[in-house]
Amino acid sequence: MTGVHGLLLAAAANSARGVADFGTVAALVLFILASMWIGVLANRAMQSGSFMKGFFLGNRGLGAWALALTATVQSGGTFMGFPSLVYTHGWVVALWIASYMVVPITGFGVLGKRLAQLSRKTGAITVPDLFRERFGSPALGLAASLCILFYMSFMMVAQFKAGAVVMKHSWPGAGPLAFTEEVAAGEFDRAYFMGLAIFTITVVGYTALGGFLAAVWTDLFQSVMMFVGVLALLGLVLAQVGSVEEATRLATTQTGPGFAFGPGFDPSRAGHEFLPVGLAFSFFFVWVFSGLGSPAGLVRIMASKSTGTIRRSIYLLSSYNAFIYIPLIVVCICGRTIIPDLPPGKTDEIIPRLAIATTRALPCGSFLAGLILAAPFGAVMATVSSFLVVIASGLVRDVYQRFLNPAASPDQLRWMSHAVMVVVGLIAVLANLKPVAYLQAIVVFSGTGSAATFCVPALMLAYWRRATVPGVLASMFAGGGTVLTCYVVGVSNGLLGWFTRQSIGNLTGFHPYFPGGLDPLVWALGISLAAGIVVSLRTTPPDALLVSRLFDAAPPEPPTDAH
Amino acid sequence: MMSHYESPPSAGTAPLSEDPLLRSARREALVVGVTWVCAMSWSVGYCAWFGYGRSIDGLTFVWGIPDWVFWGIVAPWLACIAFSFFFGARFMGDDDLGRDDGANDEPSGAGA
Numbered sequence: 001m002t003g004v005h006g007l008l009l010a011a012a013a014n015s016a017r018g019v020a021d022f023g024t025v026a027a028l029v030l031f032i033l034a035s036m037w038i039g040v041l042a043n044r045a046m047q048s049g050s051f052m053k054g055f056f057l058g059n060r061g062l063g064a065w066a067l068a069l070t071a072t073v074q075s076g077g078t079f080m081g082f083p084s085l086v087y088t089h090g091w092v093v094a095l096w097i098a099s100y101m102v103v104p105i106t107g108f109g110v111l112g113k114r115l116a117q118l119s120r121k122t123g124a125i126t127v128p129d130l131f132r133e134r135f136g137s138p139a140l141g142l143a144a145s146l147c148i149l150f151y152m153s154f155m156m157v158a159q160f161k162a163g164a165v166v167m168k169h170s171w172p173g174a175g176p177l178a179f180t181e182e183v184a185a186g187e188f189d190r191a192y193f194m195g196l197a198i199f200t201i202t203v204v205g206y207t208a209l210g211g212f213l214a215a216v217w218t219d220l221f222q223s224v225m226m227f228v229g230v231l232a233l234l235g236l237v238l239a240q241v242g243s244v245e246e247a248t249r250l251a252t253t254q255t256g257p258g259f260a261f262g263p264g265f266d267p268s269r270a271g272h273e274f275l276p277v278g279l280a281f282s283f284f285f286v287w288v289f290s291g292l293g294s295p296a297g298l299v300r301i302m303a304s305k306s307t308g309t310i311r312r313s314i315y316l317l318s319s320y321n322a323f324i325y326i327p328l329i330v331v332c333i334c335g336r337t338i339i340p341d342l343p344p345g346k347t348d349e350i351i352p353r354l355a356i357a358t359t360r361a362l363p364c365g366s367f368l369a370g371l372i373l374a375a376p377f378g379a380v381m382a383t384v385s386s387f388l389v390v391i392a393s394g395l396v397r398d399v400y401q402r403f404l405n406p407a408a409s410p411d412q413l414r415w416m417s418h419a420v421m422v423v424v425g426l427i428a429v430l431a432n433l434k435p436v437a438y439l440q441a442i443v444v445f446s447g448t449g450s451a452a453t454f455c456v457p458a459l460m461l462a463y464w465r466r467a468t469v470p471g472v473l474a475s476m477f478a479g480g481g482t483v484l485t486c487y488v489v490g491v492s493n494g495l496l497g498w499f500t501r502q503s504i505g506n507l508t509g510f511h512p513y514f515p516g517g518l519d520p521l522v523w524a525l526g527i528s529l530a531a532g533i534v535v536s537l538r539t540t541p542p543d544a545l546l547v548s549r550l551f552d553a554a555p556p557e558p559p560t561d562a563h
Numbered sequence: 564m565m566s567h568y569e570s571p572p573s574a575g576t577a578p579l580s581e582d583p584l585l586r587s588a589r590r591e592a593l594v595v596g597v598t599w600v601c602a603m604s605w606s607v608g609y610c611a612w613f614g615y616g617r618s619i620d621g622l623t624f625v626w627g628i629p630d631w632v633f634w635g636i637v638a639p640w641l642a643c644i645a646f647s648f649f650f651g652a653r654f655m656g657d658d659d660l661g662r663d664d665g666a667n668d669e670p671s672g673a674g675a
Binding site: 091092094095098099101102104105106109110111112113114116117120121243244245248252257260261262263277280281284288306307308310311312313314315318319322326330462463551552553 | 636658
């Protein structure tokens with residue numbers, strides 16, 4: 001009884017202090033259990049048919065809701081990095097993210113139908129499979145696979161930190177389970193490591209259990225939770241601040257006029273410009289082409305059931321994006337007045353902190369806070385699970401089965417897929433023992449890098465008969481190499497001080513060089529396109545029969561005698 | 564550059580016509596490209612003109628949102644949603660994706 005009494009007293013104290021309580025962690029536990037249950041259901045559903053097609057492509061059965069809401073456009077960045085930018089720089093971040101207004105139509109409308117068709121014609125299960133079969137080149141498939149592994153590993157490692165941070169904030173904040181006290185530099189942060197362990201076990205567990213379908217179904221469930229969580233938080237913050245206009249005026253008095261205008265508020269007050277017009281222009285390339293060239297997105301299109309599915313997904317995702325991003329901007333603008341004093345290293349935590357702060361006075365407030373925290377937690381889990389599937393498929397299908405053991409049995413493939421997911425999860429945990437910094441910067445690097453590598457080659461694959469293997473390889477390496485070079489130059493310059501640092505973009509050390517004030521992706525796409533065209537035209541044309549099979553209508557069936 | 568019409572798949576057969584799905588996909592991709600350029604030009608142009616280098620005194624609000632954000636971002640976003648409904652429900656055609664060749668536990672042969 002004394003123990004229960006103590007816990008109740010601790011709960012009352014937490015509620016008064018505005019820190020997470022047992023209700024918060026209970027809501028997240030329920031969410032985790034629901035995700036595991038979905039993994040079990042997915043495991044049962046994929047039992048029929050081929051293991052590879054079921055585990056890595058869901059037997060090409062995705063419907064419109066699943067395709068639209070699981071296109072992995074939301075990630076840890078959506079609920080951690082992006083809110084942090086709004087909190088720090090103000091309204092100009094709306095322009096930074098504005099290209100999401102066209103991301104659904106570009107993501108599905110440019111390549112959707114054609115990739116879905118080509119993947120069926122060639123029997124491709126993965127993106128590297130598709131390159132290999134379309135051009136009849138194992139080397140091209142291997143190159144695509146290695147590039148995907150490189151970029152996705154960066155992105156996934158960053159997501160694990162976000163998952164651990166949400167779990168950390170959901171721990172009860174007082175009494176014997178007091179995990180959330182601030183930890184001094186160099187001290188062991190046990191709340192963070194507990195969060196990291198629980199997050200990893202959950203997400204690797206359900207993904208290994210149900211593969212692609214588990215990733216998609218949990219993604220769908222989590223997308224609904226994100227929608228509910230964001231709208232609930234919007235209502236709560238508006239109730240606290242009165243109106244958005246009032247919040248904006250108050251925030252500008254706390255910060256400066258830059259909070260309401262471009263190029264954004266500069267917390268360093270050293271003349272740094274977060275979003276000059278050149279970068280605003282660049283981000284209409286960054287998000288659009290990151291969506292278009294994302295391997296996780298491409299593979300979901302390959303899994304779509306029909307063209308009707310793709311059509312409906314366009315307007316479903318279009319509406320969904322508006323209801324996520326515009327409210328999130330308003331929430332964080334208001335958040336600046338509710339929690340005005342977050343230090344620079346803590347601004348990633350604005351959403352979890354707002355969820356807890358705005359629900360403390362409500363009945364069952366801590367449970368409600370947990371439901372709201374399920375939104376960022378779900379976004380991170382959804383991203384990690386889909387990336388785990390893509391990385392595992394790359395290693396198992398495109399490396400192990402193609403090159404190491406072509407005669408592998410379905411049981412060997414199943415065992416290897418599970419083992420790869422566990423090993424990748426462990427590597428991500430090891431990489432996060434010292435939590436990665438610059439979450440949003442890593443998301444942008446990974447997105448622009450894979451966009452620069454895959455966008456032009458995917459367009460060549462889908463629409464250009466004359467594209468050749470050397471041309472596609474040149475396009476891949478020229479695009480990816482341009483982005484990589486700009487990052488190496490930018491980061492090295494930050495460390496070694498070769499020339500005056502460009503004072504634009506994210507306030508982080510993980511900062512590319514911006515040639516001409518534009519994001520490296522803008523240049524990379526142009527260079528990738530030029531390399532692809534020039535090298536293709538200067539090399540031997542592709543096999544006419546192979547091209548005809550993939551670009552021409554099937555010849556009419558010969559008439560049969562009707563006897 | 565060799566056209567596919569110049570290289571019939573086998574001697575003695577008529578040239579093949581282009582896959583109808585490829586034709587419709589290309590047409591739709593072009594429309595999407597134009598939409599992207601229009602959205603980018605409007606948003607970046609409007610915001611650069613009205614959202615940079617202004618004084619806080621002249622700032623007005625529409626539905627609580629700064630005027631330049633509303634007209635430069637929120638309004639075109641709503642227009643894009645409306646266009647997406649038109650594009651997905653009316654403009655984009657339905658095509659047969661074909662049957663699923665291969666895709667089993669064996670790695671399939673190279674495109675033949």
